Amino acid sequence: xxxxxxxxxxxxxxxxxxxxxxxxxxxxxxxxxxxxxxxxxxxxxxxxxxxxxxxxxxxxxxxxxxxxxxxxxxxxxxxxxxxxxxxxxxxxxxxxxxxxxxxxxxxxxxxxxxxxxxxxxxxxxxxxxxxxxxxxxxxxxxxxxxxxxxxxxxxxxxxxxxxxxxxxxxxxxxxxxxxxxxxxxxxxxxxxxxxxxxxxxxxxxxxxxxxxxxxxxxxxxxxxxxxxxxxxxxxxxxxxxxxxxxxxxxxxxxxxxxxxxxxxxxxxxxxxxx
Ligand code: SF4
Numbered sequence: 001x002x003x004x005x006x007x008x009x010x011x012x013x014x015x016x017x018x019x020x021x022x023x024x025x026x027x028x029x030x031x032x033x034x035x036x037x038x039x040x041x042x043x044x045x046x047x048x049x050x051x052x053x054x055x056x057x058x059x060x061x062x063x064x065x066x067x068x069x070x071x072x073x074x075x076x077x078x079x080x081x082x083x084x085x086x087x088x089x090x091x092x093x094x095x096x097x098x099x100x101x102x103x104x105x106x107x108x109x110x111x112x113x114x115x116x117x118x119x120x121x122x123x124x125x126x127x128x129x130x131x132x133x134x135x136x137x138x139x140x141x142x143x144x145x146x147x148x149x150x151x152x153x154x155x156x157x158x159x160x161x162x163x164x165x166x167x168x169x170x171x172x173x174x175x176x177x178x179x180x181x182x183x184x185x186x187x188x189x190x191x192x193x194x195x196x197x198x199x200x201x202x203x204x205x206x207x208x209x210x211x212x213x214x215x216x217x218x219x220x221x222x223x224x225x226x227x228x229x230x231x232x233x234x235x236x237x238x239x240x241x242x243x244x245x246x247x248x249x250x251x252x253x254x255x256x257x258x259x260x261x262x263x264x265x266x267x268x269x270x271x272x273x274x
Contacts, residue, residue, distance in 0.1 A: 016141025209233025
């Protein structure tokens, strides 16, 4: 009898780049996600905890259903089937924030923006401007490496139709906020891929000690805002927030996003972050 497809990779069983261990604590609701995120002692443990979270029942069910059913092209591959943690340089000068992993991309490979068309565009651009070691990101353990950059998502689990609910976005915010707080000592620029990331990163930056403008500036490709550190925070340098259209298939197919447009944003981020 054929072995049934597994709904997820058990933590600490040898998957490349798996940050978790079998005893990594699991959040089973939003309150636990908040507590575990806030109390994570360092970035490694934070990512480990992100990668085993089960706080959102609808998203857990969806990500595991996708992992069991699989797309025909990947039928012979094991799927990650877990939240996709932040990935890249642990002391980045540039933090790139997206919406959520793709069902057959990050949810399959375990690395954000890896194994899908959006990631192909993103990593090719990062490589052209010197922020990624390779032009492609195909699977965890493929040798890809970010240089002075890190990628994270506002929601860590693949959502149906790429649409997390407001409650799911709120439940996942502590993971992003804790990650932003862990990396902001080195971060000089935050690139938001799409309007939802733009909105989702504001509360995380506020918690990390930055002063937010009122009203919030609108998202747009090339939108920029310099956020000063709050006098009460331990920060001193401001952080530059940059808007970038998401390299989704819809945007790249229609020409709303071009290679030159992506390169322009990441060149700006790279030059500012130096
Ligand atoms: S979306 Fe975020 S909070 Fe919800 S289960 Fe996934 S990792 Fe946990």
